Amino acid sequence: EIVMTQSPATLSASPGERATLSCRASQSVSSNLAWYQQKPGQAPRLLIYDASTRATGIPARFSGSGSVTEFTLTISSLQSEDFALYYCQQYNNWPPITFGQGTRLEIK
Amino acid sequence: EEQLVESGGGLVQPGGSLRLSCAASGFIFSNYWMSWVRQAPGKGLEWVAYIQQDGGQKYYMDSVKGRFTISRDNAKNSLYLQMNSLRAEDTAVYYCARHRGSGTYYSLFDYWGQGTLVTVSS
Numbered sequence: 001e002i003v004m005t006q007s008p009a010t011l012s013a014s015p016g017e018r019a020t021l022s023c024r025a026s027q028s029v030s031s032n033l034a035w036y037q038q039k040p041g042q043a044p045r046l047l048i049y050d051a052s053t054r055a056t057g058i059p060a061r062f063s064g065s066g067s068v069t070e071f072t073l074t075i076s077s078l079q080s081e082d083f084a085l086y087y088c089q090q091y092n093n094w095p096p097i098t099f100g101q102g103t104r105l106e107i108k
Numbered sequence: 109e110e111q112l113v114e115s116g117g118g119l120v121q122p123g124g125s126l127r128l129s130c131a132a133s134g135f136i137f138s139n140y141w142m143s144w145v146r147q148a149p150g151k152g153l154e155w156v157a158y159i160q161q162d163g164g165q166k167y168y169m170d171s172v173k174g175r176f177t178i179s180r181d182n183a184k185n186s187l188y189l190q191m192n193s194l195r196a197e198d199t200a201v202y203y204c205a206r207h208r209g210s211g212t213y214y215s216l217f218d219y220w221g222q223g224t225l226v227t228v229s230s
Contacts, residue, residue, distance in 0.1 A: 034216035036153075043203055043220035044153065055218065087153055091215040095167040097143070097155040 002026055002090050006100035012108040015078050021103045023071040023088035032092035035064055035073045038085045038102075047086075048073065075105075083107050110134040110219045112204050117224030124194050124228070130187040130204030130221055138162075138182035141207035143217065144189050146200035146226075156202070157189065161210060171197075194228045201225050 003026040013019050023033065031051040036044040046055040048064035051071060061076040075082055088100040116128040128144070144156040157168045157178040166178050177190040187204050202224055205217035 032213055036217075038153075043222055044217070045220075046208075046216065046218050049208065049216050049218075089153075089216060091213065094212070094215060095155075095158070096169050097158070097215060099153040099155070102152045 001096055002029060002093055002098050004088055004090055004098050004100035006086075006088055006103045008103060009101070010104045010106060012106050013078055014108045015080055017078050019075040019078055019082075019105060021073040021075075021086055021105070023066075023073070023100050025069045025071075025090055027093075028068045029090040029092035031067050032090060033064075033066070033071050034089045034091065035062075036087045036089065037082075038087065044087065078105075080107075110206070112206065112219055112221035114202065114204055114221040114224040117202065117226045119227045119229065120194055121230050122195060122228055125190070125192045126194065126226060128189040128191065128202055128204075128224060128226070132185045132187065132204075132206075135206075135219075137180075137185040139210070141210055141215065142180065142187045143205050143207065143215075144178060144187075145203045145205050145217065145220075146198075147203070147223075148197075148200040151200075154200075158207075158215075159187070191226070194226075196228050199226060199228045 005024045007022045033051045035048040038044040052064045063074045086103045111133045113131045143158040159178045175193045179188045204221045206219040208214045208218040
């Protein structure tokens with residue numbers, strides 16, 4: 001099973017700032033990595049897939065990078081609606097499909 | 109507009125059974141792989157089970173093998189999860205989710221339902 005580890009667990013930032021979230025895989029997942037955003041009481045929403053491709057309707061301030069085992073989600077200028085939970089997910093080698101434990105992005 | 113709507117959650121005693129349903133609309137359901145993903149209260153996301161378009165291939169997470177069964181009815185645009193021998197640790201919101209495409213490297217989830225809560229408690 002591929003273990004996905006996200007850091008930090010919680011990130012405190014202010015609106016307008018840049019946020020960088022990390023995700024590490026226990027073995028290579030190539031570029032088969034997705035990022036999701038989840039707000040309280042809502043289902044997850046797909047942000048990024050194939051490590052760096054924005055999903056339909058996702059603003060350009062969200063970007064993804066990385067490959068093999070190290071990945072980053074960057075939000076260039078935080079908006080109030082961006083404060084949420086973020087998960088990474090690998091789909092290179094499954095079953096099982098595995099998610100990271102999440103990073104909570106909170107307002108400083 | 110693509111939509112997934114789950115139903116069937118509720119309170120069940122340990123050892124009991126429950127059947128979840130997911131109604132799909134706004135896309136050709138029979139073209140897509142589907143999965144169930146769950147989230148225990150205050151916890152992260154956990155993939156539970158997957159089914160191929162025609163139901164011929166299914167995978168499960170280890171802890172539900174032999175207890176849960178995923179199925180689909182393409183004529184009814186519906187996905188199901190039969191859950192037997194339920195345990196307290198199965199308590200979670202269960203989401204149905206559409207794979208972005210058909211194939212291993214399309215197995216990320218581009219549409220999710222709103223979820224249905226399953227509580228296993230005496």
